[in-house]
Amino acid sequence: AQSVSQHNHxxxxxxxxxxxxxxxxxxxxxxxxxxxxxxxxxxxxxLLKYFxxxxxxxxxxxxxxxxxxxxxxxxxxxxxxxxxxxxxxxxAVLSAGGGADGLxxxxxTHLIIQP
Amino acid sequence: xxxxxxxxxxxxxxxTNKKSLKxxxxxxHNAMYWYKQSAKKPLELMFVYNFxxxxxxxxxxxxxxxECPNSSHLFLHLHTLQPEDSAxxxxxxxLSLAGALPDTQYFGPGTRLTVL
Numbered sequence: 001a002q003s004v005s006q007h008n009h010x011x012x013x014x015x016x017x018x019x020x021x022x023x024x025x026x027x028x029x030x031x032x033x034x035x036x037x038x039x040x041x042x043x044x045x046x047l048l049k050y051f052x053x054x055x056x057x058x059x060x061x062x063x064x065x066x067x068x069x070x071x072x073x074x075x076x077x078x079x080x081x082x083x084x085x086x087x088x089x090x091x092a093v094l095s096a097g098g099g100a101d102g103l104x105x106x107x108x109t110h111l112i113i114q115p
Numbered sequence: 116x117x118x119x120x121x122x123x124x125x126x127x128x129x130x131t132n133k134k135s136l137k138x139x140x141x142x143x144h145n146a147m148y149w150y151k152q153s154a155k156k157p158l159e160l161m162f163v164y165n166f167x168x169x170x171x172x173x174x175x176x177x178x179x180x181x182e183c184p185n186s187s188h189l190f191l192h193l194h195t196l197q198p199e200d201s202a203x204x205x206x207x208x209x210l211s212l213a214g215a216l217p218d219t220q221y222f223g224p225g226t227r228l229t230v231l
């Protein structure tokens with residue numbers, strides 16, 4: 001069975017600080033990787049995803065993530081955070097195989113940006 | 116964002132009640148999912164429907180009964196629930212293309228369920 005670990009459950013940063021949220025997964029096969037974000041009072045939204053190709057993927061709102069296969073990692077980064085980035089961030093894994101399959105999520109990281 | 120809608124948004128029920136959660140997707144997708152989001156736990160997959168057929172039941176107790184009458188609608192029928200079933204129930208949908216192509220899932224706002 002696959003699992004996802006997000007090491008930081010709560011992160012507090014000041015505006016303009018750089019951000020890196022860790023995500024590691026355990027699965028021996030080919031995976032598809034996602035970061036979702038849940039802003040206060042809103043539903044889960046896709047931030048970015050990796051299916052294949054360039055391991056550095058760019059998402060919305062200036063976020064990017066790098067897939068490092070040898071480390072089973074898919075860390076999320078942003079060079080300069082804003083107050084509006086305050087939200088819950090979830091890393092998720094989908095085993096490659098096509099069709100409909102459930103996502104395996106990490107526990108989430110609650111990010112608070114102080115003005 | 117009105118791609119995936121869920122009703123009701125909040126529900127309070129007693130342990131002997133019977134209620135249903137509804138999900139509707141307006142994205143032309145073929146696969147629909149139920150997830151449970153409890154406090155301090157990762158989102159857990161409950162059920163998967165692909166082209167109206169249930170393809171996954173993630174060891175969910177029988178007091179949760181899903182129904183998928185067509186590719187646009189998904190229900191979760193609830194009966195004889197326990198207080199520990201209180202959680203946010205999320206619905207998602209994806210295109211589900213034939214062949215070995217990965218899917219992106221799009222989520223609804225959820226139903227906040229409280230069982231007394």
